[in-house]
Amino acid sequence: MKYKSQKVAxxxxxxxMLLLVLQITYGFIMGFARIGFDNLHDFIPFNTARAxxxxxxxxxxxxxxxxxxxxxxxxxxxxxxxSVKLAYVQLISLALVGVVAVVGFHFNIWEGRKFLExxxxxxxxxxxxxxxxxxxxxxxxxxxxxxxxTSLVLSMGLLFAALLYLPGMLPFDSQVTDSxxxxxxxxLWVEGVWELIMGGILSFLLIKLTGVDREVIEKWLxxxxxxxxxxxxxxTGHHYYYIGVNKIWLVVGGIFSAxxxxxxxAMALFAVNMYRKGEKKHPNKxxxxxxLGSAIVSFVGAGLLGFAHxxxxxxxxxxxxxxxxxxxxxxxxxxxxxxxxxxxSYSLPNMTGRKLYESTRGRAAFWLSNIGMIGMTVAFGVAGxxxxxxxxxxxxxxxxxxxxxxxxxxxxxxxxxxxxTGIVLYIxxxxxxxxxxxxxxxxxE
Amino acid sequence: xxxxxxxxxxxxxxxxxxxxIFIGLTVFSLxxxxxxxxxxxxxxxxxxxxxxxxxxxxxGCHTIxxxxxxxxxxxxxxxxxxxxxxxxxxxxxxxxxxxSEGPWQPNGRKxxxxxxxxxxxxDVVAFFKWIGEIDLNxxxxxxxxxxxxxxxxxxxINK
Numbered sequence: 001m002k003y004k005s006q007k008v009a010x011x012x013x014x015x016x017m018l019l020l021v022l023q024i025t026y027g028f029i030m031g032f033a034r035i036g037f038d039n040l041h042d043f044i045p046f047n048t049a050r051a052x053x054x055x056x057x058x059x060x061x062x063x064x065x066x067x068x069x070x071x072x073x074x075x076x077x078x079x080x081x082x083s084v085k086l087a088y089v090q091l092i093s094l095a096l097v098g099v100v101a102v103v104g105f106h107f108n109i110w111e112g113r114k115f116l117e118x119x120x121x122x123x124x125x126x127x128x129x130x131x132x133x134x135x136x137x138x139x140x141x142x143x144x145x146x147x148x149x150t151s152l153v154l155s156m157g158l159l160f161a162a163l164l165y166l167p168g169m170l171p172f173d174s175q176v177t178d179s180x181x182x183x184x185x186x187x188l189w190v191e192g193v194w195e196l197i198m199g200g201i202l203s204f205l206l207i208k209l210t211g212v213d214r215e216v217i218e219k220w221l222x223x224x225x226x227x228x229x230x231x232x233x234x235x236t237g238h239h240y241y242y243i244g245v246n247k248i249w250l251v252v253g254g255i256f257s258a259x260x261x262x263x264x265x266a267m268a269l270f271a272v273n274m275y276r277k278g279e280k281k282h283p284n285k286x287x288x289x290x291x292l293g294s295a296i297v298s299f300v301g302a303g304l305l306g307f308a309h310x311x312x313x314x315x316x317x318x319x320x321x322x323x324x325x326x327x328x329x330x331x332x333x334x335x336x337x338x339x340x341x342x343x344x345s346y347s348l349p350n351m352t353g354r355k356l357y358e359s360t361r362g363r364a365a366f367w368l369s370n371i372g373m374i375g376m377t378v379a380f381g382v383a384g385x386x387x388x389x390x391x392x393x394x395x396x397x398x399x400x401x402x403x404x405x406x407x408x409x410x411x412x413x414x415x416x417x418x419x420x421t422g423i424v425l426y427i428x429x430x431x432x433x434x435x436x437x438x439x440x441x442x443x444x445e
Numbered sequence: 446x447x448x449x450x451x452x453x454x455x456x457x458x459x460x461x462x463x464x465x466i467f468i469g470l471t472v473f474s475l476x477x478x479x480x481x482x483x484x485x486x487x488x489x490x491x492x493x494x495x496x497x498x499x500x501x502x503x504x505g506c507h508t509i510x511x512x513x514x515x516x517x518x519x520x521x522x523x524x525x526x527x528x529x530x531x532x533x534x535x536x537x538x539x540x541x542x543x544x545s546e547g548p549w550q551p552n553g554r555k556x557x558x559x560x561x562x563x564x565x566x567x568d569v570v571a572f573f574k575w576i577g578e579i580d581l582n583x584x585x586x587x588x589x590x591x592x593x594x595x596x597x598x599x600x601x602i603n604k
Contacts, residue, residue: 033554034516041555047505050514105502112502114512149449173492175576176482177475179512219449226456233463234470242584243510244482246474250582256463316583320511320519392587398518399552 001350003074005081007436010351011091012067013344017427019060019098020337024420026053031416034402034409044106051105051117057332058115059098064340065197066094069137069154071347072204076151077144082136090132097125113178115186116168123169130162149218150207153225154200160193176244183239190332191232191260191302198298198339199225199267205291205346206271210278217274224266231259238310242319250312257310261303264335271295284349286362290342293370297338301330301377317392322384322405330377341426352433353440365425372419376412383408481580494572497565506556509576511584517556522577522589524570529590539573540566 001007029040029049038046074081081087101118104110110117118126141147141155168185172178203221207214237253271292282288305327309318318324345362349355356362383405390401473479498504506517513519527535542549542556543566549556561569579585 030516036553038555045506045555045557046516047502047514047557050505050516051502108501110500110502112499112504114504114514117502117505149453173487173495174482174484175495175498175510175572176579178495179510180471180475215449219447219452222449222452222456223447226452226459229456229460230463233460233467236467237470240474242581243512244579244581246479246481247582248470248474252470316587319584320508320513320515320588322515325515399554402554403552 001347001436001440002078002442003080004438004441005084005087006071006074006347007351007438008081008084008087008091009067009071009347010436011088012063012070013340013348013430015091015095016060016064016067016340016344017430019056019063020423021427022102023053023056023060024416024423026050026056027416028413028420031409031413035406035413048105051110052102054115055101055105055117056098059094061332061336061340063094064336064344065158065194065201066090066133068197068201068340068343069133069158071343071351072154072201073137073140073151076146076148076204077141078146079140079144082139082143086132087136090129090136093125093129093132097122097129113168113182116182120169123165127162127165130165134159134162148214149221150200150203150214153196153203153221157193157196157198157200160196161189164188164193179243180240180245183236187236187239188233190336191235192229194336195228195232195263196225198294198335199228201339201343202267202271202291202295205287205342206274206278208346209282209284209288209291210274211281212274212278216277220266220270220274224263224270227259227263227266231256231263235260235310238312238315241312241315254310254312258307260310261299261307264299264303268295268299283355284346284357286357286359286366287342287346289363289366290338290345293366294334294338294342297330297334297370299334301327301332301334305330305377305381317388318384321387321392322380323388324384326377326380326384329380330373333373344430348430348433351436351440353437354433356429356433359429361425362429365422365429367422368425369419369422372415372417372422375415376419379408379412379415383412481582483575483578486575486578488571488575490568490571491575493565494568494570494575497561497569498572501557501559510579510581511588517554519588520573520576521579521581522585524573524577525590536570539570543569 026049029044030046030053032038033041033046033049070081070087101122104119105117109119111119137155137158141151164185167181170181172181199221203217206212206217234252235257237249238257240249240253272295275288275292309315309323309327349357386405386408387401390396390404391398504513507513508515508519509521511519511521523539524535527538531538540563543559543561544563545558546560547558549558
């Protein structure tokens with residue numbers, strides 16, 4: 001760690017870990033409900049569990065991205081953050097908004113729009129919070145001695161993510177128009193600007209971990225984010241095939257979303273090639289596992305599994321089935337969860353001064369969580385494909401089909417247990433690092 | 446070999462061009478001329494139905510237009526489907542479900558007992574009816590009543 005203010009990142013990461021545990025807990029509630037054990041229904045019905053599960057995902061990832069920015073930007077800008085106090089204010093307000101939203105979901109207080117369930121008054125607080133965050137990051141960058149491509153791409157991703165939250169707040173009488181603009185937020189976040197954030201973090205980690213020249217890495221970073229937007233923006237069309245808008249999206253969405261895996265393939269090839277070119281001297285192998293893992297798993301989860309149901313001919317039958325959950329889980333895990341866990345694994349020893357690089361626990365955390373998540377993805381996939389055939393092709397009743405496929409949710413829960421074991425080990429490792437300290441300045445840099 | 450400057454131009458240029466096309470297509474597909482939603486049929490009842498739909502997070506279990514949580518049935522063609530199943534009394538069945546004060550457990554999966562008023566339930570039905578008329582580029586057939594019914598499924602339905 002080179003700058004004292006980087007320490008603030010630790011607390012954003014700690015919040016991420018806490019929310020991740022809660023997210024998984026609510027995931028289990030849903031999993032058990034699907035095999036008939038919905039004993040918590042009176043307190044936590046499925047729609048509450050679902051809203052908590054997905055919103056906590058968004059908040060813990062955002063908290064992780066913000067932590068990453070607070071760690072990376074000072075180092076790239078070669079100066080302290082403009083205000084550490086305000087960064088803590090921003091952290092506390094983020095946690096408060098998250099907690100109030102989640103508690104509200106248990107009392108039927110929400111907007112009820114998939115992924116954007118946070119009620120309107122809290123939306124405004126989110127906007128204020130994000131503006132404060134962006135203010136701190138952009139002012140630091142503006143006053144910087146140097147402005148690197150990595151820091152610019154990362155900041156651009158964060159800025160666009162904030163701007164794109166706004167279309168989701170527009171009110172419409174028509175469900176179709178509402179849905180249309182909801183995807184401006186959700187799709188253009190996860191298949192657009194979040195990839196900028198991911199690319200920025202990935203580039204920072206590769207520069208640090210492989211020792212390859214910054215100019216080479218940053219040039220390819222531009223190519224990757226270029227491919228992302230080239231395919232991802234018009235790829236939004238794959239959400240518009242069957243929601244009641246013009247057929248032109250079948251063509252546009254079909255072509256461009258079929259190109260989306262290219263950006264992820266480029267990202268995976270880029271990470272692996274930089275690793276091969278590099279000196280392989282950095283001792284933090286765990287961070288390297290998570291970094292390369294993120295690039296590769298995101299290609300499989302977001303790229304390949306996304307492609308599997310993105311063509312209009314296939315999507316006609318898979319739209320609105322568990323096939324989407326299959327893709328969603330591995331995509332979010334690979335692209336965003338793993339990159340956050342990578343930057344935590346890299347920065348934690350630097351902030352705390354404890355070099356727990358080679359722990360068996362850390363490796364077990366990596367493999368158990370990844371194998372568990374792949375198992376979950378397969379379970380969702382089998383359930384989803386069976387659902388498509390029985391319900392959509394053979395015309396069976398929804399609930400009859402759900403009974404037929406419930407066995408796959410037993411498998412899902414078993415794999416989720418393995419996944420959770422991995423995450424618990426990761427968090428134990430996090431805890432064992434202890435708190436960040438100024439004594440860690442310049443260590444290992 | 447590609448230079449960093451060329452790579453940046455590719456990123457900025459590509460993003461700008463695709464985003465402009467995206468805006469153009471958005472304006473086009475939301476214009477009145479190509480409307481597939483019967484926008485003029487969105488009555489005050491339909492709007493209130495949508496508000497009830499959202500404020501109770503129905504999408505947290507059900508799907509509509511194929512969007513939602515896959516835990517409870519797709520409701521895009523629910524009126525037609527229940528009309529077929531209950532001899533034309535689909536609307537009444539939906540209303541009775543929405544107005545139920547007691548625990549409601551179709552096929553073993555619990556639904557929150559919302560206990561809506563008759564007027565609220567009618568609003569939600571109006572919303573479903575408007576949704577059911579939208580031209581969904583073929584998806585309506587996949588989830589509608591005229592989808593292909595296999596002999597196996599017919600046997601189960603008749604039970």
